[in-house]
Amino acid sequence: MLRDITLGQYYPVDSFLHRLDPRTKLFGTLVYIISLFIADHIWAYAAAVLFLAAAIVLSRVPVKFMVRGLKAIVFLLLISVSFNLFLTPGRAIFKIGFLQMTWEGVEIAVFMAVRLIFLVMGSTILTLTTTPNQLTDGLEKSLGIFKKIGAPVHEVSMMMSIALRFIPILIEETDKIMKAQMARGADFESGNLIQKAKAMIPLLVPLFISAFRRATDLAMAMEARCYRGGEGRTKMKPLCYERRDHLTYLFYLFYVIAVLSVKIVL
Amino acid sequence: MAIKVEHLNHIYGQDTIFEQYALKDVSLTIGDGEFVGLIGHTGSGKSTLTQHLNGLLKASSGDILYNGTSIYSEGYSLKELRSHVGLVFQYPEHQLFEVDVFSDVCFGPKNLGLEKEEIERRAREALQLTGLDESFYKQSPFELSGGQKRRVAIAGVLAMQPEVLILDEPTAGLDPRGREEILGLVARLHEEQGMTVILVSHSMEDVARYVSRLIVMNHGEKALDGTPKEVFRHYKELEAMGLAAPQITYVVQALRERGIPIDQDITTVAEARDAILAMWKR
Numbered sequence: 365m366l367r368d369i370t371l372g373q374y375y376p377v378d379s380f381l382h383r384l385d386p387r388t389k390l391f392g393t394l395v396y397i398i399s400l401f402i403a404d405h406i407w408a409y410a411a412a413v414l415f416l417a418a419a420i421v422l423s424r425v426p427v428k429f430m431v432r433g434l435k436a437i438v439f440l441l442l443i444s445v446s447f448n449l450f451l452t453p454g455r456a457i458f459k460i461g462f463l464q465m466t467w468e469g470v471e472i473a474v475f476m477a478v479r480l481i482f483l484v485m486g487s488t489i490l491t492l493t494t495t496p497n498q499l500t501d502g503l504e505k506s507l508g509i510f511k512k513i514g515a516p517v518h519e520v521s522m523m524m525s526i527a528l529r530f531i532p533i534l535i536e537e538t539d540k541i542m543k544a545q546m547a548r549g550a551d552f553e554s555g556n557l558i559q560k561a562k563a564m565i566p567l568l569v570p571l572f573i574s575a576f577r578r579a580t581d582l583a584m585a586m587e588a589r590c591y592r593g594g595e596g597r598t599k600m601k602p603l604c605y606e607r608r609d610h611l612t613y614l615f616y617l618f619y620v621i622a623v624l625s626v627k628i629v630l
Numbered sequence: 631m632a633i634k635v636e637h638l639n640h641i642y643g644q645d646t647i648f649e650q651y652a653l654k655d656v657s658l659t660i661g662d663g664e665f666v667g668l669i670g671h672t673g674s675g676k677s678t679l680t681q682h683l684n685g686l687l688k689a690s691s692g693d694i695l696y697n698g699t700s701i702y703s704e705g706y707s708l709k710e711l712r713s714h715v716g717l718v719f720q721y722p723e724h725q726l727f728e729v730d731v732f733s734d735v736c737f738g739p740k741n742l743g744l745e746k747e748e749i750e751r752r753a754r755e756a757l758q759l760t761g762l763d764e765s766f767y768k769q770s771p772f773e774l775s776g777g778q779k780r781r782v783a784i785a786g787v788l789a790m791q792p793e794v795l796i797l798d799e800p801t802a803g804l805d806p807r808g809r810e811e812i813l814g815l816v817a818r819l820h821e822e823q824g825m826t827v828i829l830v831s832h833s834m835e836d837v838a839r840y841v842s843r844l845i846v847m848n849h850g851e852k853a854l855d856g857t858p859k860e861v862f863r864h865y866k867e868l869e870a871m872g873l874a875a876p877q878i879t880y881v882v883q884a885l886r887e888r889g890i891p892i893d894q895d896i897t898t899v900a901e902a903r904d905a906i907l908a909m910w911k912r
Contacts, residue, residue: 537724543686544725547717548786549709549741566737569727573772 373532375492379424380608382493386502388609392419393490395616399623400479400486408626409475412482415619419486423493433488434481441480448473491528500525504594505603518594526582534575541570632794632826633660633683633715638692640678640850652678654850656692660794660828665820667837667858668830670847671872676830677720679847680796683828684708684715713742716792720799722783726771731762731782734771738790749789756788759823760815777808784815794826795819801836813840838862838876838897846873859895878902 381389396415403409420427454468491499503521511517542552545566552563640653653675660666670676681687682694685701685708694701701711719725728734735753744752757767760781766774771782780800787795797816801809817840820827831837837844837858844861846854848871854861861868865875865883875897882896892909896902 540719540721541724543681544719545737546686547684547712547719548725548738549712549790550737551709551741566725566727570724574723 373491374495375423375425375429377424379422379493381419381423381489383608384493384612385603385605385609386494386498387506387603388605388612389490389494390499390502390506392612392616393486395620396486397483399620400482402627403623404475405626405630407630408623409478411619411622411626416482416485416489418615419489423489425489425492430485430488430492434484437480437484441477444480445473445477448476496525496528499528501599501603518597522594530575530578533578534571537574538567538571541567541574544570632662632664632697634695634698635659635679635682636693636695638679638682638694639690640675640682640687641690644690651850653682653689656847656850656852658845658852658855660826662793662826663820663824664826664843665817665841666826666828667841667844668828668847669832669834669837669844669873671832674847674871675850676832676847677798678850680717680798680828680830683794683796684712684717686712686717709741713738713790714792715794715796716787716790717796718784718787718798718800720802722771722776722779725783725786726779729770730768731771731774732757732767734782735785735789738786742790752789752791753785756785757782759788759819760785761811775808777804777811780804780808780812781815784812788819792825794828796828796830798830799832800829801831801833809836816840832873834862834868834874835876846871858897862897863894 396412399408399415400412403412420430449465449469450463452466452469452472454466457465457467457470459465494502500521503524504518507515507517507521542550546552550563550566552560552567555563635656635658638653638656639651642650642652656675656679668676668680678687682689685694688702696711696715699706701708726734728737732753735756736749739749739752762778762781762785766778766782771779774782784797784800795816800812800816804812813836816827816829819825820840829837829841841858844854844856844858845852846861846868853871854864854867862875862879865879868875878896878899878901882892882894882902885892886894890909892902892905896905
């Protein structure tokens, strides 16, 4: 059940996307997310579909695996779609009591759903093809300029990578605790909302305790290896751009031009 | 015949590159009142198998019968099954959550929907069985020692009064004395309460002295099944699986190789001592 969450999990295969510099991928994800928010025309979405399809093909990660990650946002998706469907003013399709479904609502709801799905898929591809370590390296280097004004770039990226690293561990831990409590007859599925929330206590208490314990253990292990922040720290494998990265940036440029021209012309 | 496992297969992450056979065609029967040791190297599938026995994991194929009824048949209450087949997990930290020991032990029977008096009676009884006296009842379970935590965890399952008790690595991370105490407790439960006990471990030394039957798992398959003496005769195969027979087996084998006619089925130090002394006197 919990194994189905793919967000924040690395999928170890060798592909074009896996070998790409993490900065290229980070930048690509950023461009993609922004493009999704400025796109409001069907053709711009067509470009986004192409972009996503290209990324999926180049990543060599089975689509099934990515779609499984979407299960986690089904609930969010349903809420946003139904709100948009029924609460957007405009030309009515039909009416039930004070709720009316409008043409404008349908349009916004569809765009909203597509946006959300693409957003999650896009960022899932990033984490599926990039190890947390690469991701931090990429982030740290891309944000290096902010170091000059005293922003704790290294610390923040380290925190991020640790957080990402801990997602699968905590999921596994949750799974184990759930099983241990279910073996004592705990029931996490039935009952009303309040009963369900109450049923969470036997799960959350051990989970929090173990998360804190893990955090202190990790801090201790880092200090034992003389970790003292980013200053003066060198890399075994410093990041450097290669031909495939330049090509990818060129591809981003075309994509941005395509989306922007749709926006301006149509 | 309490538990019958028939051609059980379990595959983790089916249809992904993480796909992995955890159990391969496992069949076995565990009778009422048996004391079984389930042994295997890390990743041999022993924990996966135990989680099938109380329905926490669903098999990819195969069947499990509890007292003759398939636990996968429609309308079968897994919750009820879990009160009959009690499973204690390796880390007590995974289940202790209440403010004090006593209420934590009450959690299991409370989930069975019993009356308050009955719940407390069972909790008290379970705590007595595990040898924790009343001074512990109001303590926080998080302030106890490793061995004490484990006792509370076992009591938490015992309070549901299961017919079968499965313990997953109950001695992991304990010092020798704590280990003795927990194993002694389990043996006592088997003898005095007549409980069917399945003890999961990767240490032969631990289980050899207590169990009457050993099941050895290797790469998701049942490799050996028999009395400890029968199983330890295959000590070379055990070694190939990354397991080891008790040290005394090696001493006995070495003696035999030198032509000393000592019984090859000796599994404990005490037995070896007696046999050697007997030969000495002759």
